[in-house]
Amino acid sequence: MKRFNETFSFSRAGRLSRRRERAAEAGAVFAVLCTAPIPSAAQDLVFSIEITAACIAAAPDMPAKRACIGNAADACMQATPAGDTTVGMGGCLDRERAYWDAMLNANYQTARAQAKAADAEMQEIGATVPSMDAALRDMQRNWIGYRDATCDYERSLWSNGTGAGPATLSCLMRLTGEQALYLGDAGLAN
Template structure:
């Protein structure tokens, strides 16, 4: 019994080693910082995932791509959530001011919530379609995560732009 455990032990550690990712959001942040006023911040989406795939052993495998893309998706999701909270707070403040002066303007906070809910449905349907294009192949997983990453990044940038405007 002990011999079986010793033979099996090295194989148990292999998947963990193969999946150690080298992810940093630095490539995306550097790309965004280097943009001038004519640059499109959307062009920076995916920079850190690509750097991760380059730096991670096996990063261009299906598992590696999925992991690196997911890490950048999480980065953009955190930015999106922070921007959404800030935009929502501003919208609630404007709504309160409008109520105070008796204006009949539509609620910004309610419109923002409806927009975000519609965007989530759009994102999910778009990425489900993207996955379907792979016909059940293994590339469907990374393609789906990539779709979520790009659309989440775009939405985060859109909401962050609302903070600059308002």
């Protein structure tokens, strides 16, 4: 029995030693990665939202509009010298995500104003219908939770690898674009 304990202690010490070695190696790799040259920041991106905007303008229906999401980011990744790097992909995806986010916010504000006006009309005539504004607000809040959870899941598929950042941004861009189009095309913001 004593021999088992001695062996157990020795093997545990060996495992701890190997863990320390791996941690030191990981630290060395991290230090090299932190000092390695990386592509310049966002100012070097070759980005134009025009390809996405033109696609949306020419799209005959909602599925065709959804297919436009990501066009500008894809063109940016191809045109930017370091567009195929993690930093380049992230920058291009984030630029298009910001476009969709601005559109979503504008469409949401327009829809809220219209919903409030519709609620006021219904109240004026004495209709007892659920509030369109409250339903819109609740829907948008729930959508934000859905978007965040979905993109967290997509990030987890990369196990914190270097593709996790671009995968998350791609997810945020795609879902934000879809919601922006929905709010703008559902008769809410028109």
